[in-house]
Amino acid sequence: MDLSVSKTISRILKVNHAGEFGAIRIYRAQVFVARYLIPDLVPFLSETLGHEIDHCLKFRAAMPERGSRPCYAMGLWGIGGYTLGLITALMGRNAVMVCTKAVEATVHQHLTEQLVFLEGRDEALKSLIADIQIQEIGHLDYAQAHICPSPFNAPLEGLIVVATEIVIWLSTQGAVTRMTRALEQA
Numbered sequence: 081m082d083l084s085v086s087k088t089i090s091r092i093l094k095v096n097h098a099g100e101f102g103a104i105r106i107y108r109a110q111v112f113v114a115r116y117l118i119p120d121l122v123p124f125l126s127e128t129l130g131h132e133i134d135h136c137l138k139f140r141a142a143m144p145e146r147g148s149r150p151c152y153a154m155g156l157w158g159i160g161g162y163t164l165g166l167i168t169a170l171m172g173r174n175a176v177m178v179c180t181k182a183v184e185a186t187v188h189q190h191l192t193e194q195l196v197f198l199e200g201r202d203e204a205l206k207s208l209i210a211d212i213q214i215q216e217i218g219h220l221d222y223a224q225a226h227i228c229p230s231p232f233n234a235p236l237e238g239l240i241v242v243a244t245e246i247v248i249w250l251s252t253q254g255a256v257t258r259m260t261r262a263l264e265q266a
Contacts, residue, residue, distance in 0.1 A: 085201055086146070086147060088197065089146050089148070089198070089201070089202055089205065090143075090146055090147055090148035091148075092194050092197070092198075092205070092209075093139055093142055093143050093146060093148040093205070094143075094148055094149070094150065094151045095151070095190070095248055096135075096139045096190075096191075096194075096209070097136060097139040097140055097143065097150055097151070098150065098151045098153065098154060098157045098248075099157070099187060099190075099248070100132050100133075100135045100136035100139060101136055101150075101154055101157045101158065101161070102157035102158065102160060102161035102247065103132040103135075103136075103161065103183065103187075104129065104132045104133055104136060104161070105157070105158050105159075105160075105161030105162040105165060106161040106162070106164050106165035106168075106179065106183065107125055107128050107129035107132055107165060108129060108162065108165065109161070109162045109163075109164075109165030109166040109169060110125050110165045110166075110168065110169040110176055110179075111125045111126055111129060112166075112169070113165075113166060113169030113170055114169055114176070117169070117170070117172070118169070118172070118173050118176070121173060121176060124222060125176070128180070128219050131215045131216075131219070135212045135215070138208060138212070139208075142204075142205060142208060146202070146205070153247075153250055156247060156250065157247060160243070160247055164179060164240065164243070165179070168236075171236075173226075173228075174227060174228050174230055174232075174233070175232075175236060177223045177224075177226045177227045177228075178223075178227060178233050178236050178237050178240070179236075179240055180219055180220070180222070180223035181220060181223040181224055181227060181237060182236075182237040182238075182240035182241050182244070183240060183244060184216050184217075184219045184220035184223065185220055185241070186241055186244045186245065187216050188213065188216055188217060188220060190248075191209055191212070191213045191216065192213070194209055195209055195210060195213070
């Protein structure tokens, strides 16, 4: 396998694993707050948390075979995710749904680009990502169906998307730019 392809695959795993690690923290914080303030959301949040834990484990398990390792910024993902989850849960049901939509839409976009790149290069990883993407789309669909109109939705969503993209970029020390370039050239 070409060295640049191997590096891109390693970066895909690194960023996906870190993203799932952050998502676990988001949903854990939201479950914690929702138990007291929005108890009817706990089943959705708990199920979603379970999916994210499973995804994180699967990406971590795929790393050694592909010469990848967790990123150095896992603490950033953890603190950032927990903070985002805590703040949005304290803001209420709608903020939780907007957060879920923003994060899952960003993830969906990245996964779609990755699937195109992996075609014919790493079919096993492509299959893993495709399976995970199905659950992520389910989270996105649920959130979109449960968002109530509010003038605060768009600014909150925009802020979360920008923050997510910045953490992705920082966690790969800019390698996400090279990864994106490689994905676009595929």
